[in-house]
Amino acid sequence: MLQMFQLSLKRKIYLGFGIILMLVFGNALAVYFGSKRIARVFDRMSQIEAINAVVLRMDRDVQELRLRADRFVYSGRESQSNAAKEIFDRLRVNIDAATQQQTDPEMVTLFGQIDSRVTEYAKHFDAVIVERKIRQDLVEQQLPVLVQQIEDQMATLSTRLAGSGVTDQRLALVRSQSAFSKAEKFLLRYFENPDGELVESSVGAIHDAVRQLGEIEGLQGEVDAIVEAIRDFESVGLRAVQATRSYLFLRNVVIAGEESEVSYYSAQLRSRAETRREFIASELAATSNRVRLFSWGIVVTAVGLSLLIATRLALLIVTPISELTQTFERLSSGEVLADVPGTRRTDEIGKMATAARIFSDQNLRTRELLEQSQQLGVELREQANLLQATNEELDSFAYVASHDLRSPLRGIKHLAQWIEEDVREDLSSEGEVYLDNLKTRVGKLEVLLEDLLDFSRVGRIEPAVEIVDVGSVLENIADMVSNPHEIRIDWPSDLPEFETVRAPLEQVFMNLIGNAIKHNDKGPQGVVSVTWSAAGDCFEFAVQDNGPGIDAANFDRIFQMYQRVGDTSIEGSGMGLAIVKKQVEFFGGKICVTSQIGQGTRFIFTWPCRLPTKPSEAVCGAVS
Amino acid sequence: MNKVLPTLVVVEDDFVDLEIVKRGVAKRQMEVDILNAADGNAALDLLRSDRLTDQQRSQLIVLLDINMPGMNGHQFLDAIRADEAFRRTTVFILTTSDHPRDITRAYDRNVAGYFLKSNVGGLLETLSLYLRHVKSPPVVSLQPV
Numbered sequence: 001m002l003q004m005f006q007l008s009l010k011r012k013i014y015l016g017f018g019i020i021l022m023l024v025f026g027n028a029l030a031v032y033f034g035s036k037r038i039a040r041v042f043d044r045m046s047q048i049e050a051i052n053a054v055v056l057r058m059d060r061d062v063q064e065l066r067l068r069a070d071r072f073v074y075s076g077r078e079s080q081s082n083a084a085k086e087i088f089d090r091l092r093v094n095i096d097a098a099t100q101q102q103t104d105p106e107m108v109t110l111f112g113q114i115d116s117r118v119t120e121y122a123k124h125f126d127a128v129i130v131e132r133k134i135r136q137d138l139v140e141q142q143l144p145v146l147v148q149q150i151e152d153q154m155a156t157l158s159t160r161l162a163g164s165g166v167t168d169q170r171l172a173l174v175r176s177q178s179a180f181s182k183a184e185k186f187l188l189r190y191f192e193n194p195d196g197e198l199v200e201s202s203v204g205a206i207h208d209a210v211r212q213l214g215e216i217e218g219l220q221g222e223v224d225a226i227v228e229a230i231r232d233f234e235s236v237g238l239r240a241v242q243a244t245r246s247y248l249f250l251r252n253v254v255i256a257g258e259e260s261e262v263s264y265y266s267a268q269l270r271s272r273a274e275t276r277r278e279f280i281a282s283e284l285a286a287t288s289n290r291v292r293l294f295s296w297g298i299v300v301t302a303v304g305l306s307l308l309i310a311t312r313l314a315l316l317i318v319t320p321i322s323e324l325t326q327t328f329e330r331l332s333s334g335e336v337l338a339d340v341p342g343t344r345r346t347d348e349i350g351k352m353a354t355a356a357r358i359f360s361d362q363n364l365r366t367r368e369l370l371e372q373s374q375q376l377g378v379e380l381r382e383q384a385n386l387l388q389a390t391n392e393e394l395d396s397f398a399y400v401a402s403h404d405l406r407s408p409l410r411g412i413k414h415l416a417q418w419i420e421e422d423v424r425e426d427l428s429s430e431g432e433v434y435l436d437n438l439k440t441r442v443g444k445l446e447v448l449l450e451d452l453l454d455f456s457r458v459g460r461i462e463p464a465v466e467i468v469d470v471g472s473v474l475e476n477i478a479d480m481v482s483n484p485h486e487i488r489i490d491w492p493s494d495l496p497e498f499e500t501v502r503a504p505l506e507q508v509f510m511n512l513i514g515n516a517i518k519h520n521d522k523g524p525q526g527v528v529s530v531t532w533s534a535a536g537d538c539f540e541f542a543v544q545d546n547g548p549g550i551d552a553a554n555f556d557r558i559f560q561m562y563q564r565v566g567d568t569s570i571e572g573s574g575m576g577l578a579i580v581k582k583q584v585e586f587f588g589g590k591i592c593v594t595s596q597i598g599q600g601t602r603f604i605f606t607w608p609c610r611l612p613t614k615p616s617e618a619v620c621g622a623v624s
Numbered sequence: 625m626n627k628v629l630p631t632l633v634v635v636e637d638d639f640v641d642l643e644i645v646k647r648g649v650a651k652r653q654m655e656v657d658i659l660n661a662a663d664g665n666a667a668l669d670l671l672r673s674d675r676l677t678d679q680q681r682s683q684l685i686v687l688l689d690i691n692m693p694g695m696n697g698h699q700f701l702d703a704i705r706a707d708e709a710f711r712r713t714t715v716f717i718l719t720t721s722d723h724p725r726d727i728t729r730a731y732d733r734n735v736a737g738y739f740l741k742s743n744v745g746g747l748l749e750t751l752s753l754y755l756r757h758v759k760s761p762p763v764v765s766l767q768p769v
Contacts, residue, residue, distance in 0.1 A: 403720075406720070407638070407720055410640070410741070410742075411639075414643070414644055418643070418647065
C-alpha cells in the first residue's frame, strides 16, 4: 500500500482501470468457457434424446412388425410380408446408424443384441413365410383339386350303383360321401381356427369314409381309386396342418420370443438412456450452477473491487484536488498560506501543492513588494509634493524677485540716465566709463529679470485659446527677430493651422529661432529651417540650423536655468531654452536636441493637436 | 499769477517714479503744478485740505500708483469715489502692475486711463492732449468737516 502511495496519480488510475478491465475480461472468459461447457453437455443431452428417438422409432417399428406378421399369418397376403420386410430393412438401417453414433460401449452392446434379435426374427419370419406359402398352396390348390376328384369319382360310383340297384351299397356310398364331406369341413374349419381336435375329427371322418367305402362290393377298381384319392387328401391335409402348426409355432413361440427380447433390450436401452440423460441433466445443472456461481463471483468481485478502487481513487484525487482548489482560490485572492496541504506527496497533487506553495511564496513576495511600492509611492508622492512645493516656491520666488527687483532697477537706470543728462559734462573720463558700465550692467540685469519673469510666468497665466496658423506665427517671428546677418529662415507652406494657445507656441518658436540666428557662425550663409510632421495626437516641429552645433555633453545643461554654452560673447541670459522646455512640457509636449559640433543643431519638440481641458502639471525630468 | 495752472496730484511713494513724471513734464514744458502724496491717506488729506484752491480743484488730475505702503491705490479710489466731492475727479493710473484684475478694478472706479510706468511718455502725451481738450467736472464745495 505504501508502494501505491508512491505511484503517480496517472499510474494509479491506469492500474485501477487495468484491474477492472482484467476482471471484466475474466468474467467474459468464465462466461465463454462456461457456456462452451454447457453446450457440450447439451450436445450429449441431445445425443441421448436422439437415442431415445431411435429407440422409440424402433419400438414403433417392432410393434408394426408384429401387426404385419399377425396379419400375414392370418391372411397370407404378400403385401403384408413385403411391408414386414421393409420394416426389417428400416430397423437395420436405424440400428446401424444408432450404433455408429454411439460411444457408450454398453449401448453399443445393447444395440448389437437388438440387431442380432432382429436378424433372428427376420430369419424365423422367412421360415414363417415359407410355411405359410406351403400351407396356402396345399389348402388352396391341391386340396380343392383332390376334393373335386373325390366328389366326381363318388358321383360316378353312385350312378353305377344306381343301375345295379343294390341299396346297401348305395347307402354305404352316401355315408362315405357324408363322412368325407365332414372330414373336409373339419379340415377347413381347422385352417380357419387351428384346433387339434378338429384335425382328429377330420382324420376320424376320413377313416369313417374309407370304412364305408370298404362295404361296397364290386366295382372294386373305382372304389380303390376313390380310397386312393381320399388317402392323398388325408396326406395333403395333414401336410397342410403340419405347415400351419409349424408357422403358428414359429409365430407364437419363436418370433414372440424374439419380440420380447427386442422389447427387453429396447427397454434396457431406454432406461440406460434415461439414466444417462438424468446424469447429464444433473451434470448440466451442476455445470450451469458452477458457471453462474463463478461468473457471479467474478461480477461481485469486479463490482466490489471497482467500487473500492473508484472510491480509493476518488478519495485519493478528489479530496486533495478540492483542497488544492480551495488553496488556489485563496491564493488567487492574494492570501499567503502558512501551510499548503499535500506538499509532502510525491505524485502530481504533490507537484501541484508545491506549485501552490510557490504561488503562496510569490503572493508573500508580491505583498511585500506591494507594501514596499506603496511605501515608495507614499515617499515618492511626498517627494513629488515637496518638489512641487519647492518648484512653486521657486516660481513664486522668481516671480516676486524678478518683479520686485525690476522696480529699483528701473530706478537705478533712470537715475543713471538723469546723471548722464544733467551732469555728464561735469564727470571725469573715469566717471563716464563708470556710468557707461553702470548702464550696461543695468541693461543686463533687466534682461535677466525679464527672462526670469517670463520663466516664472509659464503656467501662471492662462493664455487664450484661438485658431493659430503656425505659418503666420513664423512670419511674425521672422519680422520681429533680431537678424543682423539676414540669415535665411525657411518653413514649408503647409504648416498646420489648429486650435491652441498662440503666445506660448510663439515664445517657443521665437526662442528656438532666435537662438539659431544668434549663435549662427555662417554669416549670410546661415540657414534656419522649420519642418513639421503629424505624430499621432500631436505635431512634431523641428528647428534646424547650420550653426556651430552643441557638444552632446551639454545637452542636459542647455535646458537648465541660467546655463549658457557656446560663445560667451553672444548676449543672453541662459534662460531661453529653460523657458522653451518649461513651456513645451507644460502643454504636454516633449523637447529634445540632436547636434554635433560643426554639424548644426536640431531642436525637435511636440505640441498637442488638441489641448487638454486643463493643462497638465509641468513635468520635471531629464530631456532625452 | 495771472493764470491758474492745472494741478497734477501724483500719488506715488517712489522717488524715482515721481522724478520721472516731473522730468517728463519739464521736458515737455507742460504747464502744470505738481503736488505729491506718498500714499492714499496722504493724498486724501491733501485733497481735503485747504492747500488747494477752487480754481486748482477745477483743473485737478490725479496720477495714482496702485502698489504703495499704507493706503494703496485701490483703497484710495474706493475712498474718493465714495466721497461726494471727488467722485468725478479725473484719475489716471500709473503703475507697474499689468494684472487684468488691477486694470478691471481701476476702470470699475471710473479712472480716465490706465498706464504702465514703462510708458510714462505715453501718459504725459495723453495728459497734454487731455488738458488741452477735455473739460473737467464742476467743482463740488467741500463739506465743512
